[in-house]
Amino acid sequence: MTYKSALRCGVVASALMFGAGAAQAQSLPADGPAAAPSGDIVVTGSRIRRDPLNDESPVVTLDQSTIAKTGLSSIADVLQRIPSASGGLNSKVNNSGNLGNPPDGGGVGAGSAEIDLRYLSSKRTLVLVDGVRYVPGTSGSGIPATVDLNTIPSNMIDRVEVLQSGASSLYGSDAIAGVVNVITVAQQVGLKASAQFGTFRQGDGHTQDYSLSYGIKGPTTNFVAGGYYTKQEAVRTANRTISQFPNPGQTACTDPIGGCSSAAVNGRFLGFFGNLTIRNAPNNNPTLADLRPFTASDRFNFAPFNYIVTPTERYGAWFSFKQEVNDNINLRVKAAYNRRNSQNQAAFEPLFIGPDAGNGAGSLFDVMSIDRTNPYNPFGVTLSAGKPGEGPANYSFVARRLVEAGQRTFNQQVDTMTASATLDGSFNVGEHKWYWDATAAFGVNDAYQTFTGNVRADRVGLALGPVAACNATPGCVPLNIFGGAGSITPAMLNYIQFTEIDRSKQELYDYTANLSGDLVDLPAGPIGFAIGYEHRVQIANFNPDPIIAAGLGADIPSKPAAGKYHSNEFYGELRVPLVKDTPFIQSLEVNGSVRHADYSITGGSTTYTAIGLWKPVDDLLLRGSYATGFRAPSLGELFSDRSRFDLPANDPCTSAAGGLFQSNATVRANCIANGVPADGSYAEDQGGQLPVLTRGNRNLKPETSRSLLFGAVYSPAWARSSGWSTQLSLEVNYYDIQVDNAIAALDANVKLNNCALLGDASACSQIIRTANGFINEIDATLDNLDSIKTRGIDATFRYRSPLTPIGAFGLSANATWLLKYTLAASNGAVVLNREGTERGSPDQAFPRFKGNATLDWSLAGFTAAFTGRYISGVTESVNGNRMGSVFYGDLQLGYAPSFLEERLALTLGVNNIFDRDPPACFSCGGANYDPTTYDAPGQFGYVRLTYKM
Incomplete structure (x- = not known):
């Protein structure tokens, strides 16, 4: 969405560098303003067309220019910088063969990239493409529950909308933490081309990124096609x-x-x-x-x-076609192919x-x-x-x-093919216009991984x-x-x-139908509604090498897995305006939605959302919502067989330095009861890796959730009318989320400590030792844990000046405070408070504060922007090591000559201009820092040339 389009809609949206963060209101439909002449548009977080100034949910919107200003070649890397995001897999994660398959049933996911909102894991963040489900990714190592964002062709992305609240009643399973909706390019006139080269100051990690697209727009036809190529070279730990x-x-x-x-x-x-x-x-x-x-x-x-940075090569092609069948019916066809070649070592x-x-x-x-x-x-x-x-x-x-x-x-080759066809249109019911659409979508993700260096x-x-x-x-x-x-x-x-x-494959077949419009007019406005139906089929399988399946490999063991499910889902949404244009009530409305989903593997589930919107004056919007949600167990969580995760951990029962066997009588007694020799002969050094045996569980129940959200948006008209601002807004949101029956395996470190320190029979039974006291395996079968509770505050400030003789200026800031994050085990005996800590392997930091701020300037074709990114310090949970706060600075300069009508543009940039290293982490895997939270060490510079006509 361009800045001029945002102004036309009255949307408080960012045309700044990334870091501008959450937008109060939503983006336009895929075909732009012309698709919604009434001024009402479809907004992520609602199926009812509405005025975006009254958006009911907090959303981050990133358009093409915003993404380009980061200098990053992966949309996942861009999204992971949002303060409300909490990392996920990316190209800095090098797990294959080092740690094995994490205890979540999804495999190692080597080379893939994900988005995780609210520290609730990427499997609780739903990823859509143009509002429709997208096929989950695979990497030849298991059956993940998540979409690999690296399988979406990068220049196919027009913008990304991130809904920062639960939306299961609208979109179904997985939308507990939020929704990421990738909107693809639907119309373009002429050619767009871009070439970028970047490298680290140390002379490694070279990145090449090339893209080309061309569009034709006729009276009744739109056609856009494009392709891209990205190559990222390695950064080595040495x-x-x-x-x-x-x-x-x-x-x-x-x-x-x-x-x-x-x-x-x-x-x-x-x-x-x-x-x-x-x-x-x-x-x-x-x-x-x-x-x-x-x-x-x-x-x-x-x-x-x-x-430290894994080498990867991605290329793909795509097209989008729209044909107006008549004045009231459109046919849209989209297809894309993407190849990812990646490597772990x-x-x-x-x-x-x-x-x-x-x-x-x-x-x-x-x-x-x-x-x-x-x-x-x-x-x-x-x-x-x-x-x-x-x-x-x-x-x-x-x-x-x-x-x-x-x-x-480990070399992964991943092919992803998707296609969809949509019929949409409108018709009049009395004085109201109703809108309908029906979509059939298909996706297949096929991966195989070759591994050299193993023995039989x-x-x-x-x-x-x-x-x-x-x-x-x-x-x-x-x-x-x-x-x-x-x-x-x-x-x-x-x-x-x-x-x-090894091979893995996932297939998705998704069929949806939606109807929306206004029912009747009330004094405060029309009652809006939306109803819809979705039928979805998902099929997945993982086939490790027959030698591995037979248990004859020297590296990570794994067994074949396969499964499928289908669901039938119905939803309804209603918007009721109550009061309008009265003292202290500029507008007041209530909205609600409900969805019933029937899964072939786990049965039925019904969720609902209730929302209230109040504008006491025209410049201030207050909103609150209560939502329930659910997540059906994924195919990997249900059907994955035994595999192993090599956890960097310390065994309290060792007699070596750092162990407690010799110094603590209680620990000694508990460890002996668990199978450690009484003579103290078990003296394996600390700091190694312990075998955690992972496994799915066909008896898993769906997760359920409830979410509370309260927010306020202040966007004063007086600031714009006074002439010293074209944009000024402040948005604050408070969220409170609880997930029950959360699917996970209890942290192996907790089991080790509970057994050794507390003599907990349940924990000790899951730690299997040899006759000499060595740990042969720690059971990590997935189960429904009791609950995850998290709450926090998001805040966004945005200012843009009018054009002055010395240029136009913009200032934005986006921040998240994590107030609470608690994990409680099913027996109630274990409660972990994660806020302000680093979990360690699998790596995840929970900083209490993260914030981005951007200052930008433009004049006569010249642009400059500086973004500061701050992450507060955390403490490692297992050893108490303090990891200090980090401030990253990113600088970008650009020039688009006016005599070339700004068709040609040159951009120079440096990320991490202050050359800040990530804080050292002793419990993290791999490179001694948390790659889901911090930048790879070193300054990264890039140069980009773009052309359009």
Whole structure:
């Protein structure tokens, strides 16, 4: 939506740089002002056409120019800067192979990007495209519940409307925290082209972004088509100070903080023989004399082998066609294709073998013995895992970093195709005009992921077993895991290694029909209504590599999953104006909506919303609403089978430094009861990763919610009429949301502490230990938790001056205060207060305050804008580390020569101009900071050239 269009509608909307934030009123329909000659338009948050000055809900509106002013190539990155947003997956998240599948049933989502409002997770934020559901994304690693915003062609986006309140009664399941409505380009005249190049000051992370579109507008026909290409190169952890070791500030694996991996390049061998490694590597004939004690200096520093910014390539094409069938009926057809090629990377595969290996999920590696006849076994006896028919277990584990296999590399190829056809029109009922539309939409997201660097358990077992059996097997080569780095030959590797190929797919079929208009006229105005029906079918499947499905991989285990559902949903909305043009009541109206949804997998649910709007004077709007909502369990949450998440966490039961076993009698007693040896021999160092076994649950119930919203918008006419302002407004909103039966797995850190400190039987039963005290798995089956409660305040200020001899100026500010965020477990025994904290892996900060402010200036084709972004400090929940506040500054300069009629424009910009590093985080995964909240370290500069005709 352009600034001139906003003025025509009287909308308080931003033409400023992003950071202008929430707009009081809404954007225009896809075809612009001509589509609504009465002045009433369809607004996100209501299906009834209305005057946007009386918008009933708080909305952020970002148009093309606003998005362009950020210098960012992903719409998700732009949306995640809104203060009410709380992160989500993005290109700074590099989880594949590092942490595995988070305990939410949706897979790792590598390379995808999401939007999360109100810290309620992205699965509780509904994403629409042109008001219609969009196919959820996949990344070859599970069945996510969310839309991957990177699958929407970037230059197809005309604007994005973010409804910052629950709207289940209008839009159905998932709209608990809010709604993101991506409005696509529907009309354009002529050519638009753009080319941008950006890079970090350190000389990495190069980004190229090219787009082209062309539109034709005839008397009865609109046609627009376009395409784009974006390539983002990597930023590596080795090239930033914060991420060169597993912990911030660490300079060596011998530092007391620990964190380096016991899967060392030269191996770690723990058992009856002690804690040993090879003395000099490579050793092709290891003996007992060649072994020495394993020390902290032998541990492996995996940190510099990861990404801070993951490489990705996206390209796509799209078109939008509209034909007026007659004066009252339109046909609209839209289609889009998008390809995403992305990559994640991790350090060399850590091979853990033995009864204390902790692979979990019934892994063959956990029960693998190393035969005495293996020619590289230096101990001369079989290292027994204690399987039936063998002697008692006599070793704990053997860990070896497979450097010979190369780094673990995960490559995703994701194809997304969508299409929709709509018939819409209007007809008169008496003196009132009614509007109708019917849409059929289809979407498919098809992904596969290839993973190099993995090895097969069955072949490793054969290569470590009796040499006679290996020699009798074609291709088998006895494996040397004791000889240190370089001792695994290409022949050995060729036998045990394989390329893993995983696939996932989601399909969406959505059919909607809507009718709206005015019923009767009251003294205060007409009663408006909207009714509608939606039938939706969603199908999804995840098919890991057959070797992985058989439980034979050395990396993250996973099982196939598949499911489908259909829903039938009816809604109705009513607007009733009560009083108008009386003292202290310029206008007063009440609105309400109700929706009933019947899901084939979870049954029926009815939600409703009640809203009151009061304008005591023309310049002031007061509003309040109460809404109920629901979210049906996603296919991944219902049908996902066992997988693993490697959580960076500390075990209170260890006798090593930082543990409580030796110093706290209560902890010692509780840990012994949980299976820790009483002699204190379990002394694994802190700072490692613990195996959390994730799983869906077919008995899940739908989540329910209730939302309260109170707000005020002040936009004084006197400021505009006085001549010193063309725009002045202040908006404040208070929200209070409660989610019941919230679907999640209780935080594993909470389970560890509750078991060790409180002796909680429920928590202890979900922590499975080996005979030597090592954690083999922590159960994280999804369940319906009791509740999530959050409340806060949003505020937006906006000012724009008239044109003066020294230019036009604008000032805007947008802020969110998080007053409360509480998570209560189902048994009522655990209450977590998240406000002002950093959760840690999976990373999520809950700052009490976030704000953006923008000052911009324009004169004679020159433009300048400075945006400041502030995030208040947080404290890590698991260790009390204080992460300080951060202030980012972004600067942009532009020039569009008037002698070229501003058809050509040059833009220069620097994001993070003060070169602020993110605050260091010890409990976060990956790069030692929270990538869902903070910028990647380093200044990012860009140059863009645009042309239109």
